[in-house]
Amino acid sequence: MMGQLAITPMAQDVPLLQVDGVTKRYGQRIGCADVSFDLFPGEVLGIVGESGSGKSTLLSCLAGHLRPDLGRVMFDTAQGPKDTLTMSETERRRLMRTDWAYVHQNPRDGLRMGVSAGGNVGERLMAVGARHYGSIRDSATDWLTRVEISAERIDDRPSAFSGGMQQRLQIARNLVTGPRLVFMDEPTGGLDVSVQARLLDLLRGLVRDMGLSAIIVTHDLAVVRLLADRLMVMKSGRVVEQGLTDQVLDDPQHAYTQLLVSSVLQV
Amino acid sequence: MTQASGPMIEISGLSKTFTLHNQNAAQIPVMAGGSLSVAAGECVGLIGQSGAGKSTLMRMIYGNYLAASGQIVVAGVNVAQAEPRQIIRLRRETLGYVSQFLRVVPRVPTVDVVAEPLLVLGVAADVARARAESLLARLNIPQRLWSLSPTTFSGGEQQRVNIARGFAHGYPVLLLDEPTASLDATNREVVLTLIEEAKARGAAIVGIFHDEGARNRVCDRVVDVTGFTPKAAA
Numbered sequence: 001m002m003g004q005l006a007i008t009p010m011a012q013d014v015p016l017l018q019v020d021g022v023t024k025r026y027g028q029r030i031g032c033a034d035v036s037f038d039l040f041p042g043e044v045l046g047i048v049g050e051s052g053s054g055k056s057t058l059l060s061c062l063a064g065h066l067r068p069d070l071g072r073v074m075f076d077t078a079q080g081p082k083d084t085l086t087m088s089e090t091e092r093r094r095l096m097r098t099d100w101a102y103v104h105q106n107p108r109d110g111l112r113m114g115v116s117a118g119g120n121v122g123e124r125l126m127a128v129g130a131r132h133y134g135s136i137r138d139s140a141t142d143w144l145t146r147v148e149i150s151a152e153r154i155d156d157r158p159s160a161f162s163g164g165m166q167q168r169l170q171i172a173r174n175l176v177t178g179p180r181l182v183f184m185d186e187p188t189g190g191l192d193v194s195v196q197a198r199l200l201d202l203l204r205g206l207v208r209d210m211g212l213s214a215i216i217v218t219h220d221l222a223v224v225r226l227l228a229d230r231l232m233v234m235k236s237g238r239v240v241e242q243g244l245t246d247q248v249l250d251d252p253q254h255a256y257t258q259l260l261v262s263s264v265l266q267v
Numbered sequence: 268m269t270q271a272s273g274p275m276i277e278i279s280g281l282s283k284t285f286t287l288h289n290q291n292a293a294q295i296p297v298m299a300g301g302s303l304s305v306a307a308g309e310c311v312g313l314i315g316q317s318g319a320g321k322s323t324l325m326r327m328i329y330g331n332y333l334a335a336s337g338q339i340v341v342a343g344v345n346v347a348q349a350e351p352r353q354i355i356r357l358r359r360e361t362l363g364y365v366s367q368f369l370r371v372v373p374r375v376p377t378v379d380v381v382a383e384p385l386l387v388l389g390v391a392a393d394v395a396r397a398r399a400e401s402l403l404a405r406l407n408i409p410q411r412l413w414s415l416s417p418t419t420f421s422g423g424e425q426q427r428v429n430i431a432r433g434f435a436h437g438y439p440v441l442l443l444d445e446p447t448a449s450l451d452a453t454n455r456e457v458v459l460t461l462i463e464e465a466k467a468r469g470a471a472i473v474g475i476f477h478d479e480g481a482r483n484r485v486c487d488r489v490v491d492v493t494g495f496t497p498k499a500a501a
Contacts, residue, residue, distance in 0.1 A: 040352055197373040204372060208387055226372050230351045244330060244351045251332040255288030262289065 014076055016041050016181060016213050022061050022071035030237035031057035035071070037232065037242065041180070044207055044214045046228030046245060048221060048260070054237035055217045056185060062215065063102050063183040064092050075099070075181070097127050101174035105186035107166035111158045111173065117144060118154035120173045128177050143172040147202060164195035168202065175206060182214045188223055200226055221264055225249060233257045275440050275471035276305040276328065281337035281347075281495070283323060297323055301337065301495040303473070307439070310462065310472040312486035315493040321475045324492055325442050328473065329364045330354040341440055359387055363438030367445050369417060369425045377420075378403065378413040381431045388436060395435070402431040406457055423449045427458075434461050441465060443474040447481045459485055 015038040024031035032054035039045055047055045060066035062073055064084060074081045075095065084092055096102070104110040111120050121140040122130075130136050141151045147168035149161075158166050167187065174182065187203070188196040204227060207214060216227060224231055224245055232242040233254065241254040252258045281301030287293045298320050305311050313321040326332040327346070328339055334347040342361045344353055358364075363384075371380050378399050385395035403413055406427040412420065417428045430446055443462070447455045455478070462485045465472060476482035482489065 043352060043355075194374075201372045201375050225370070229355050243333075244354055246331050247333060247351075250326070251285075253286075253333065258288050 013040070014081075015039060015074075016043075016076050017062070017215075018072070018074040018081065019062065020072040020074070022058065022068045022073065024057055024061050024066060024068045030054070032061065032068075032234070032237045035239055037239075039181075039213055039215065041213055042207075042211050043230060044212075044216065044228045046224030046231045047215065047217045047234060048219060048224055048231060049234035050219060050260075053234040055234050057237070058234070059183055059185055059215065059217045063100065064096060065102075097124070098177060099180045101177075101179040101182045103167075103170055103174055103182060103184040103187050105189040107158065107163070107170045110170040111166060113157065113159050116155045116157055117149065117161070117169055120158065120169060121176050124173055124177050139176060140172075143176050144169075146206075147172040148198070162195075164191055164199065167191060167195075167199060171199075171202070171206070175210070175212075178210070180213060182212055184214060184216045186218050186220075187216065188218070188220065196223070203227060221249060221261065233260065274304045274306050275342055276303060276473065277338070277340040278303040278328070279338050281324075281327065281339060282335045282497075283320075283327060283332065284335050296497040298327075298492075298495045299497040301492075303490055305440075305471045305473060307469045307471050308466050309488075310466055310474060310486050312482045312489040313473065313475050314482075314489045314491050315496075319496055320492045322444060324495070325364075325444055325473060325475065329358070329362065329442055359384075361438060362440045362442070363433050363436065364442040365430055365433035365444060365446055367426070367429075367448065369429045369432075371417060373418050374416050376414045377408065377417045377428055380417060380428060381435055384432060384436045398435055399431065402434060403428075405461075406431050407454055423451070423454070426450065427454060430458055430461070434465065437465070437468060437470070439470055441470050441472045443472060443476075445475055445477060447476065447478050455481065 017039040020036050022035045023033045035058055047058065049055045057066065061068040068085065073084045075084050084095065102110065112123070115123065118137060118140040121143050122136040125136050125139055141154060144151055144154060149165055149168055158169055161169060188199055191199065200223065206212065216224065218224060228245045230242065231245040231248045233240050233248065233256065235256045241248060241252065241257045248257060249261055252261050279302045281298060283298040285295040285297060287295065301324060303311065313324060315321055323332060327334050328341065330346045337347060339346040341357060344357050346354060378396060381399035381402060382395040385398060386392065400413065408424060408427055417425050420428065426449055433441070447458050450458060459481055462472065474486065
């Protein structure tokens, strides 16, 4: 009965990102210490922990915003795996414009507020060499629609948008160039619960349809349960537990994870 | 990928202990010496009193609970030792699970919730939707509800949506936790027929059925998990 359904082949068994021993100190204090993991194509990794656990420091180190003191962050580029920490600044900037994307918690940090919605999306296309005005505008329109922003709003500035719309615009701006890896820092952070649900649904669909890999930092266990395949739990800069998301949440092994999971209010 | 011969599920020497770190590190042994073998086309019912470990065993087969020791080989993958991504792949292609709870992103239409397991396999959206719609129709979910999120549905409706989702893809291995629990006679019959069809196409099934009539009808044999309850320690 189901035999005729075509099943896409599994992505290659080569990690997209290999993180090895990443450590960042702020003076005597540990930002994050000795973090290692592999991320494979199409996987979504959630990183949870309370404020100050080092999850945002780690994300910044991985995304090239912060320079770790130790460790390697190997990315599978078109020329094979390369350490993004030792590559040239030009090379790393190119990666950030093409294969990588970064969604900030506050859309204001990821958008240009004085530029139109269409301009925000088109700008990233132009940064990778697109020059034809008509096709840039068409792509921008297409992406606004995909993130459920009416095409009529293309010439409006993001400052005229609601928080949820701004966040969706930031996602469109990031995904328009077809990245392979998206870093997200509390992407549903300051949004109303109903707006969060819409964003979660959108992100899930995009991850699935584009085959994206993503690393999502959040303190919201409900968000990771719905979005992440795998989960990493951080405390005091170190990874205390990692595994399949539902396994870590339903059968937590570490004392801290047990505390975290049992502290969530049930609705 | 799936093996043509030999059992689809092969469990041996399985044990499990919960350690509650925040409650004086209490150790709660819940299983010891668990074993089970299920062939393709066979349905095995788990029996035993409430708390004997039926759901625990099922969750371990799904990789939702970690095993302390032993082997859980599902279609050639030892779930007890596998990397997360191997389990993710196993769940996507081979191992389905109908739990008693529907967990979905709020506001996603019912038809998309049911079609999702096919979409993640790369099945074309129209084909996936058509399959979802035919299952929803069979399970008597009124068509006017298909475009709504199931989060506001009644318990029985949510359960049927969950079943439709679990049967959307023809998983070679299926875990069913009380699939007929709160269903009326008509829908119970539909679910039992779906199970029989899955067996006929060769699915290996492990089920928990409190409904004895349902169990007798679809299960080829039963396994009492009380035999895996740790003895003196408890």
